Amino acid sequence: MGYVWSWQVIVQSFPMLLAGAGLTIRLTCIAVSMGILIGTFFGIGRVAKNALIFSLSSIYVNFIRGTPLLVQLYLVYFGIPALIGIPIPPLLAAYITMSVNSGAYVAEIVRAGIQSISRGQMEAARSLGMTYGQAMLHVILPQTFKRIIPPLGNEFIALLKDSSIVSVIALEELVRKGYLISGRTFRSFEIWTAVAFMFLFMTLPITQLVNYTERKLKKGD
Amino acid sequence: MIETRDLHKHFGRLHVLKGVSVQINQGEVICVIGPSGSGKSTFLRCLNFLEEPTSGQIFIDGQEITNKNETDINKVRAEVGMVFQQFNLFPHMNVLDNICLAPVKVRKLPRAEAEERAYALLKKVGLLDKAKAFPDQLSGGQQQRVAIARALAMQPKVMLFDEPTSALDPEMIKEVLDVMKDLGREGMTMVVVTHEMGFAREVADRVLFMDDGMILEENSPSEIFTSPANERTKMFLSKIL
Numbered sequence: 168m169g170y171v172w173s174w175q176v177i178v179q180s181f182p183m184l185l186a187g188a189g190l191t192i193r194l195t196c197i198a199v200s201m202g203i204l205i206g207t208f209f210g211i212g213r214v215a216k217n218a219l220i221f222s223l224s225s226i227y228v229n230f231i232r233g234t235p236l237l238v239q240l241y242l243v244y245f246g247i248p249a250l251i252g253i254p255i256p257p258l259l260a261a262y263i264t265m266s267v268n269s270g271a272y273v274a275e276i277v278r279a280g281i282q283s284i285s286r287g288q289m290e291a292a293r294s295l296g297m298t299y300g301q302a303m304l305h306v307i308l309p310q311t312f313k314r315i316i317p318p319l320g321n322e323f324i325a326l327l328k329d330s331s332i333v334s335v336i337a338l339e340e341l342v343r344k345g346y347l348i349s350g351r352t353f354r355s356f357e358i359w360t361a362v363a364f365m366f367l368f369m370t371l372p373i374t375q376l377v378n379y380t381e382r383k384l385k386k387g388d
Numbered sequence: 389m390i391e392t393r394d395l396h397k398h399f400g401r402l403h404v405l406k407g408v409s410v411q412i413n414q415g416e417v418i419c420v421i422g423p424s425g426s427g428k429s430t431f432l433r434c435l436n437f438l439e440e441p442t443s444g445q446i447f448i449d450g451q452e453i454t455n456k457n458e459t460d461i462n463k464v465r466a467e468v469g470m471v472f473q474q475f476n477l478f479p480h481m482n483v484l485d486n487i488c489l490a491p492v493k494v495r496k497l498p499r500a501e502a503e504e505r506a507y508a509l510l511k512k513v514g515l516l517d518k519a520k521a522f523p524d525q526l527s528g529g530q531q532q533r534v535a536i537a538r539a540l541a542m543q544p545k546v547m548l549f550d551e552p553t554s555a556l557d558p559e560m561i562k563e564v565l566d567v568m569k570d571l572g573r574e575g576m577t578m579v580v581v582t583h584e585m586g587f588a589r590e591v592a593d594r595v596l597f598m599d600d601g602m603i604l605e606e607n608s609p610s611e612i613f614t615s616p617a618n619e620r621t622k623m624f625l626s627k628i629l
């Protein structure tokens with residue numbers, strides 16, 4: 168084949184790639200944090216007896232999970248500004264889209280977590296005179312959060328990888344950086360290999376953490 | 389103390405309670421016996437509204453709790469303790485926190501006072517040394533005694549027990565029944581669904597025999613066990629005694 172691997176191009180472009188990875192991590196961390204907030208809220212909504220709360224939560228979750236992230240991003244970045252007449256900066260659009268997207272997936276994780284707690288827990292709490300809210304707060308949710316650490320870790324990994332989609336609105340996260348550098352250097356193989364490994368270095372520790380907590384939780388049960 | 393009038397409960401098309409009317413007086417220990425599926429648990433769970441009756445009335449201390457407009461069901465439940473077959477301790481809290489949670493959150497008792505009460509109750513059920521243990525570090529019998537202490541910490545007017553010893557290994561049944569016997573002797577009003585006929589005979593003031601969603605017979609334990617009047621009671625007792 169005659170292709171000569173160049174370490175030099177990797178070394179030279181490394182600072183730029185690292186900056187891209189920084190944005191990738193920032194995007195993902197903020198989106199997942201917001202997602203946990205939003206998702207806890209709507210996850211509780213998904214087990215609510217109140218028909219209105221349940222319906223609203225379900226519509227949100229199903230809409231987000233049933234449409235591509237790319238379309239959601241376009242809707243926020245192009246669609247909403249067209250509607251309201253005010254442009255939304257790319258970074259803000261990315262934060263909003265990814266947070267709202269993550270919220271829906273986390274909501275399903277939280278719902279499943281709540282429903283995995285035995286019914287007797289809620290009944291015991293209620294039989295002691297606690298309100299539904301008190302029982303949720305002090306009895307059900309603390310047990311839920313422990314159980315959903317592994318799926319939350321998986322959601323983090325999924326979102327970290329999916330965050331590359333925001334490169335389409337010119338945000339220079341890791342994939343966009345790779346694209347720019349390889350276009351300039353004509354060193355596609357080195358650059359995309361480097362990008363792949365940088366993703367791997369970010370996801371592997373979380374995979375390990377997920378496996379570790381899964382093992383620990385299994386022992387605890 | 390507790391009165392039910394013509395209580396009915398449907399689960400969809402299944403008619404589970406078919407007109408249950410009972411009167412339970414202050415300080416009485418009532419045992420409810422009957423075949424599986426006869427509606428004993430459903431009846432008990434209606435008494436603190438874990439199940440909502442389809443029709444009929446329930447009065448606790450003269451207050452009609454089936455009248456939803458005038459009743460705060462959480463307040464009623466705080467006065468009605470319940471002990472479950474599966475204990476249902478909160479696994480993420482130690483024994484002390486399990487007992488203190490409701491008194492602090494519902495009764496707004498200061499933490500120190502709640503703990504004092506908890507320790508007194510733990511002493512009563514013989515588990516003073518387990519205050520800092522977690523539920524999964526306890527045997528079934530110990531967990532059930534903690535569950536009793538947890539319910540008592542709310543200082544309820546009445547205690548409901550749904551087969552409290554059915555999930556226990558035989559050697560642990562006695563320690564739980566002993567706690568319940570003490571409680572009955574101290575004058576606690578108790579409604580106990582149980583298959584422990586020895587307990588019923590020794591402690592109950594009255595035994596209710598339930599079958600097919602109805603109370604077919606009620607009498608003192610000596611009467612009901614030696615000379616049951618109803619054919620179905622006879623058949624049931626002959627099978628289990």
Ligand SMILES: Nc1ncnc2c1ncn2[C@@H]1O[C@H](COP(=O)(O)OP(=O)(O)OP(=O)(O)O)[C@@H](O)[C@H]1O
Pocket residue numbers: 399402404422423424425426427428429430431
């Ligand atoms: N939540 C529910 N939904 C539908 N059916 C129910 C529900 N709870 C109880 N049932 C049904 O109601 C009937 C009475 O049940 P219940 O648990 O009250 O009986 P039980 O006398 O306590 O029986 P056991 O001795 O087995 O505990 C059963 O046929 C049961 O399947």
Ligand SMILES: [Mg+2]
Pocket residue numbers: 428429430550551
């Ligand atoms: Mg039962």
